[in-house]
Amino acid sequence: MSTQDLLPYGLGIPDLVEYQPGYKVDVEIAPFLNKLTSAVAEAGFALRLESAYRPFEKQLSIWNRKARGELPLLSAEGVPMDRPQDEEELMYAILTWSALPGASRHHLGTDLDVVDGNACPEGYEVQLTPEECEGMFAPFHHFLTECFDSDSAFGFNRVFVPGRGKIRPEGWHIAHLPTSRRRLEHFSLGTLRKIYEGSDMACKKVVLARLDKLAEEYIYPYFI
Numbered sequence: 001m002s003t004q005d006l007l008p009y010g011l012g013i014p015d016l017v018e019y020q021p022g023y024k025v026d027v028e029i030a031p032f033l034n035k036l037t038s039a040v041a042e043a044g045f046a047l048r049l050e051s052a053y054r055p056f057e058k059q060l061s062i063w064n065r066k067a068r069g070e071l072p073l074l075s076a077e078g079v080p081m082d083r084p085q086d087e088e089e090l091m092y093a094i095l096t097w098s099a100l101p102g103a104s105r106h107h108l109g110t111d112l113d114v115v116d117g118n119a120c121p122e123g124y125e126v127q128l129t130p131e132e133c134e135g136m137f138a139p140f141h142h143f144l145t146e147c148f149d150s151d152s153a154f155g156f157n158r159v160f161v162p163g164r165g166k167i168r169p170e171g172w173h174i175a176h177l178p179t180s181r182r183r184l185e186h187f188s189l190g191t192l193r194k195i196y197e198g199s200d201m202a203c204k205k206v207v208l209a210r211l212d213k214l215a216e217e218y219i220y221p222y223f224i
């Protein structure tokens with residue numbers, strides 16, 4: 001399989017650039033991100049990345065640590081919850097806040113979690129929660145919404161919005177859609193299945209057994 005074919009799963013070697021310290025993005029989106037950053041700055045905000053490209057191994061590590069109880073599991077309301085004993089329940093609990101490894105849009109290098117650096121109090125640790133979007137980052141998000149609605153966001157838009165798929169809305173997650181569409185042309189569920197079969201993923205048996213349904217609810221609705 002060529003490198004290009006592996007990119008949608010966070011494997012292979014994508015062409016990345018470190019856009020802000022510690023955060024890499026697909027080199028193709030950098031010019032558009034520059035424009036969005038400038039537009040945001042003119043309105044008095046500072047577009048700050050809190051997450052960008054994430055390889056398969058990183059997403060697998062998050063998934064497995066949540067499954068093993070090494071990272072907290074949060075309920076749909078964002079409250080820490082007990083780890084379900086049943087493997088299927090555990091899988092769905094992880095999926096409430098974490099994407100399937102190999103199917104995270106952060107693998108694409110075109111997707112970013114953003115906040116307003118100007119509104120962030122000194123020393124505050126960003127949580128990426130709906131409360132922040134409606135609280136300290138609300139003016140920034142309202143401005144972004146205006147840009148998206150008026151088609152003046154240089155190809156960026158939100159992906160995890162109410163009414164789409166089963167992933168909870170994430171106002172902070174934006175994507176450069178023209179570039180991500182090109183990356184996702186190479187995605188195949190059959191390949192993802194093979195990747196899982198060869199991995200040490202927690203809940204692997206139940207994920208493989210339910211993969212078609214999971215794709216309909218957690219993967220394909222976001223191929224926009």
Ligand SMILES: [Zn+2]
Nearest residue numbers: 051112113173
């Ligand atoms: Zn995100």
